[in-house]
Amino acid sequence: MSGRSKGMHRDERITAIAAMFDCAPALAAQVEPSMQAVSFAHKAVLAHQGDSSEHCWLVIGGTVHIQVNGIDGQRVQLAYHGPGEFFGAYPEPATHRADMVAHGAVDLLRIRCTELAALAHSQPALAAGLARRLARQLDLSLDRMAAQTTLSAPGRIHAELLRLADADYRIVPAPQITALALNANTARETASRAVSALERRGIVERSERGLTILAPRMLRDMIY
Structure with a gap:
């Protein structure tokens, strides 16, 4: 140690x-x-x-x-x-x-x-x-x-993003896909697909500064 x-x-x-x-x-x-x-x-x-x-x-x-x-x-x-x-x-x-x-x-x-x-x-x-x-x-x-x-693998990713976000629904710096996968107990590929799908739908946005949840209510509705 x-x-x-x-x-x-x-x-x-x-x-x-x-x-x-x-x-x-x-x-x-x-x-x-x-x-x-x-x-x-x-x-x-x-x-x-x-x-x-x-x-x-x-x-x-x-x-x-x-x-x-x-x-x-x-x-x-x-x-x-x-x-x-x-x-x-x-x-x-x-x-x-x-x-x-x-x-x-x-x-x-x-x-x-x-x-x-x-x-x-x-x-x-x-x-x-x-x-x-x-x-x-x-x-x-x-x-x-x-x-x-009880949650699906994508649902666990969605829940983890909300857990990491601050009061303004920002995660700074942006979470690493590997860390998301580990914390949600799923494969890295599954986590990557889940985040990419959220980006395509305009629910989250990634930038050099971090990740912003643009539609937190929609993201909560996707936790199942």
Whole structure:
């Protein structure tokens, strides 16, 4: 496992911790010394399947893909974690069940799982915030699983585009087709055809700056 310390100021770390745990800045300041800000470049492997897992990771920016090799030798994505999500060991050290791979530049806060467990035990407000965060993350994971089970492959691509878009229905930079395919658990060719079809119908528009969803209502209606 490798990573470089990120130049995040202490005030920024405290703000991020307070937001992640839904706690007061004063409590976040007590937690901050136990956390290390690190970043990884695109495609960097944070940990391999079978490695010892002693840390809990909080995603500040970017996406971490959780991948394994399938029985046919192809890479299979089990899940992914984006900003505001936790992954790793908790409350005790464990073993990584899959590879953790950075997709794009990834910024994280890292803490030993035993330290986080001790802090949660001694600080009820921190424990409550952690429980709320993990409950929201479980809901999100179940939504993703339901989408993979009940939606068609193009429908999952359409849902993923809406998930990635900001309030103005823009995705900057434009999503890579390979990443779309992995996040929707489908083939790259399927994702490419789905996006091209949306462009032909004028539902999305790609440019050098990014991708814009021009007809979000139509795109939502195509999620099935």
